Amino acid sequence: QVQLVESGGGLVQAGGSLRLSCAASGSLVSTNTMGWYRQAPGKQRALVASITSGGSTVYFGSVKGRFTISRDNAKNTVYLQMNSLKPEDTAVYYCNTQPYRTGGSWGQGTQVTVSS
Numbered sequence: 001q002v003q004l005v006e007s008g009g010g011l012v013q014a015g016g017s018l019r020l021s022c023a024a025s026g027s028l029v030s031t032n033t034m035g036w037y038r039q040a041p042g043k044q045r046a047l048v049a050s051i052t053s054g055g056s057t058v059y060f061g062s063v064k065g066r067f068t069i070s071r072d073n074a075k076n077t078v079y080l081q082m083n084s085l086k087p088e089d090t091a092v093y094y095c096n097t098q099p100y101r102t103g104g105s106w107g108q109g110t111q112v113t114v115s116s
Contacts, residue, residue, distance in 0.1 A: 001105055009111045015085065022077060022080075022107070026076070029078055033053065036069060049068075051070065068080070080095075
């Protein structure tokens with residue numbers, strides 16, 4: 001079973017920055033397109049950014065221009081640099097393959113809270 005461990009979340013004021021990390025077991029990161037997802041209270045989990053094995057990136061919604069996804073295949077780790085954070089970015093952030101594979105496991109996520 002693949003394990004995903006997200007870290008780096010916390011409480012930050014609006015306008016601040018955080019860098020999230022996602023460490024995966026095995027070769028999941030190096031062999032798949034990976035994505036960062038987030039789930040705000042009362043909302044469905046949503047994809048915010050993805051990166052292919054070749055390094056091509058796509059951003060979704062309001063994070064464009066503020067978030068940067070990157071990967072280190074040697075470390076099997078995916079990162080999300082979040083700048084100019086807004087209260088609406090408050091959510092639990094997860095990483096996984098993109099697209100998500102039905103039946104695949106999720107990590108515990110990392111909580112990001114942005115205060116106004």
